[in-house]
Structures are given as structure tokens and as C-alpha cells.
Amino acid sequence: MKHLLTRRTIRKYTQQDVSDELLNRLMNEAARTQTMGNLQLYSVIVTRSADMKEKLAPAHFNQPMVKQAPVVLTICADFNRTSFWAKCRNAEPGYDNFLSFINAATDALLYTQTLCNLMDEEGLGYCYLGTTVYQPQQIIDVLQLPKLVMPVATLTVGWPDEEPALSDRLPLESFVHQETYQDYMGADIDTYYNYKENLEENKNFVKINNKETLAQIFTDIRYTRKDNEAMSNTLIQTLERQGFLPYTIQLQKI
Secondary structure (H helix, E strand, O other): OOOHHHOOOOOOEOOOOOOHHHHHHHHHHHOOOOOHHHOOOEEEEEEOOHHHHHHHHHHHOOOHHHHHOOEEEEEEEEOHHHHHHHHHOOOOOOOOOHHHHHHHHHHHHHHHHHHHHHHHHHOOEEEEEHHHHOOHHHHHHHHOOOOOEEEEEEEEEEOEOOOOOOOOOOOHHHOOOOOOOOOOOHHHHHHHOHHHHOOHHHHHHHHHOOOOOHHHHHHHHHOOHHHHHHHHHHHHHHHHHOOOOOOHHHHHHO
16 A cells, blocks of 8 residues: 555556456455445456447547556446346345445445555556446446446556646545534635645636636536536436336336
8 A cells, every 4th residue: 555645647558558467366356345245246347449448438528548548447336246146046136226226336436446556556557537427328338238237437547658746635634523523614614725725736727717716616617517417317317227216207206
């Protein structure tokens, strides 16, 4: 874990291959991470072919690293395998519901983070793509994911061809609460966000976008209410199609 404090998001990669031997070892080691009931409620789809990367790219807003990285990993919340195991063993699964999706998504994201830590130690670079849950149906179609399998994370992986600056982080006292949650006062916000708001690159973002504050960059440009609501509807519809929300339509009719 010695590289945790110097972890960087890598979006540019050399053409050097990431061997199956190395990748398989890291993915196997990552499986030692925490998991609900030791069920390992996740699956990983490894994409290496240029053709498949080309098909995946639109789901990630055609970010260049999707096609440029040697490997793209799509990590999925997966209750399909466990449910089929149950049926094969004379057991009746009851995992076509939202709680089961949350449990499987938690398993998948814990696995993803452990894998990231292991890749850091090997000197590999990666970029975590939050776009995975923005347009999940495209990913489902390309990767031919069955019901009870839902993509929740994507990593582009390769050997780094850049060394970007470390991203800023909020101080410990801004997110750790002792015994009970202590709500924030305006003075707390001023203290905790002072460093972030006064970074030159962030001040420049505000200026070039004709905004008053850094917060407006996030609310008005990067993560808008309109986009959040539209993509929330898409996510709910996709969860219905994948079998994790079988009762939503009926509830809406009541």
C-alpha cells in the first residue's frame, strides 16, 4: 500500500501490453476482498480487442482512453451466477430485487477498489470511469450481459505514459464525525473548502466558465439536475430490464 498516497488517475498509456499472467494474478488476488456471505457477487469482463473497445467507447462518451488503453475492465454486480448455482442445487433464489442489487454492487465496488490498490503496487495505471452507470444499457448490449448482471464500474488499464499532479482532497475533519453526525456550519464549509477553492486551476475553471464559485461549476456544468434526473430514469429502467426492480412498474400504477 506504499503507493496509496501518490495514487494518480492515468488517462494516457504506453503501447506496452499488460500480460494475461499479470492481470489474472491481480484479479485473483483481489478476490480476497470483503464479500457478502462469501458469495463474490461480481463478474469482470476483460476487453482487449480494438473492435470491442470501439463498441464500448460511446457508452463512455467516447473518452479517448477507452480505445487507447491496452485493457478495459467492466466490473458488474452479478446475482445471475449465484442464482443459477442455487437452482442447480435445489434451492430457490430470491435475488431479483433492489436490496440484492445493492449487495452485489457493494461487492463489485469493493473488489474494484482492491484491484486498483494491487495495480498501483505493480506500477500499472488506470482510470475509473464513472460513466458506467450513465448509459448502462449500451454496455449491457455490447457485453451481452444477462438478467441479474449490471455494470457498475469500468477501469481502463495500462502502463502509464503520463505523471499528472495529485488531485486535491478535503481534510480529515471535513468527513469524519465522532459518535454522531455533526452537521456543518457556514464557517466549517469556508474552512474545509478553502484549499480546493483557491487552487489556481480551480480558480481558472471558474473564470473561463463565467461562474461566481467553484460549486457552480459542479451544479451548473458538470453534474446538473437535468442530467442527474435523466440518467436516474435511465438507470431505473435498466435495473428493471436486468431483473433487479421487478415491482417498480406496479408501484407506479398504484
